[in-house]
Amino acid sequence: MSRFTVRVILIGSFTVILALLLSTLRYHWDFRAVWAYRELYYQGLINTILVSFGAIVLGLAIGLSAGLARVSRNVWLSEAASLYVGTFRGTPLLTQIYIFYFCVAVVVHYDNPFIIGMITLAIFSGAYITEMVRAGIESIDNGQWEAAMSTGMTHHQTLLHVIFPQAFRRIVPPVTGQFVSLIKDSSLLSVISVRELTKASEIVNATTYKTFEAYLPLALIYLLLTFPFSALTYRLEKRMNYEKRNASSSRGTFFS
Template identity: 65%
Template sequence: METEYRITVRVLAVLGAAAGLVFLFLQIDYPWNWRVPWEYRALFIQGFYHTVAISIGATSLGLMLGIVGGLAKVSRNIIAREVVTLYVELFRGTPLLVQIYIFYFCVATVVHFDNPLIIGMITLAFFSGAYITEMVRAGIESIDKGQLEAANSTGLNHWQTMRYIVFPQALRRIIPPVTGQFVSVVKDSSLLSVISVRELTKASEIINATTYKTFEAYLPLAVLYLCITYPLSYLTRRLEEKLRHD
């Protein structure tokens, strides 16, 4: 009963928001032309594909960086801890837009690699990896210290304890925030339009510059981003509820 009530409330909220937007747009003296999104659908489809591909690639690589970084931050090696701490502070403390410019115009130029899509994906991976590093660290440190002492008393070394005792439990706790980070990566991918990556935002910019139909170019953009991010947000909530009751 509670689930049905919650769904009803959400549906009514969505309908109310849609009605409010329609009313708002009707008050604007604007010559609508909804043939524009259809005529440029190929650009939207290409942008959607690139956005999804970049997001999956960046999150996968960022997850690997985050796991390695998180383990390094709780290791006994002071050099590894300090290097990872510097990495996290640099990427979390500077704007993503600046990082994109540095990777594309500096790093890529030095290594003679000119593929904006791959460069953008790597930049997002390092950016998200810094946040995932802290998630992994927090997940590991949330495990009861008594379990580490018990593992050591059985003869397991530090890495065996991490592998068999601590990390499997920490993994369950970091899944929801990492899924939420995926949502952030999807939205952050819009910044890659500044280096001419033809993701969704770049597609809308091209359509707007060609047709001068701003609303017809950017409203479908918002809907397409929502089609990607809402299922992920829903999955995050379900994971949190499941883990809370396990």
């Protein structure tokens, strides 16, 4: 039995079980009330995509820079990047959103929840991307460093022109997975009134009192948003493992 068939059976079984459980409720379903607010969901979807895309681009820039700083021989850069990672990975994202919006934004006299939320998500995800970059660079064999530096290249040149291009391919799958997490994390921006998908559902629920009808489409939309990236992450990881096995077998053949 193929994986696709098994997946279809599992999804079908879950759907049937969920439908049976919901049928036991004495609840009058009325999706027409929610359909009247479809423009609100559409705007929430657009805002979710925009804030997530902006955050991942900015977070990638932060993560690449901090990741290179983490493996730098400059102790000031290395320690600063380490402190950044420890701080933002060691505190909840919701707490960071509150601090940036209610504290930092007030100090700098800036009140745009969309931009503040995007920057907060970027800094948060950048801390995780930093560790992905560091791990990717450190996974490259030391022989690559020695071979490049033996040709007269400096440590900085070796890192940028030899090591990082090889590490980048290993970094891509986990960064893609981080984008999936970022899309889901964007739902927390509803607490500062960013009109993304979760905020749209909250408004619909408060207006229509149709809780199930307001939040079930929310879950479905998030699933549709994240599934392609989850599938892409899986394919990239599978391809990377395949290439790694081929490289290992080639070395084995060469030395045999």
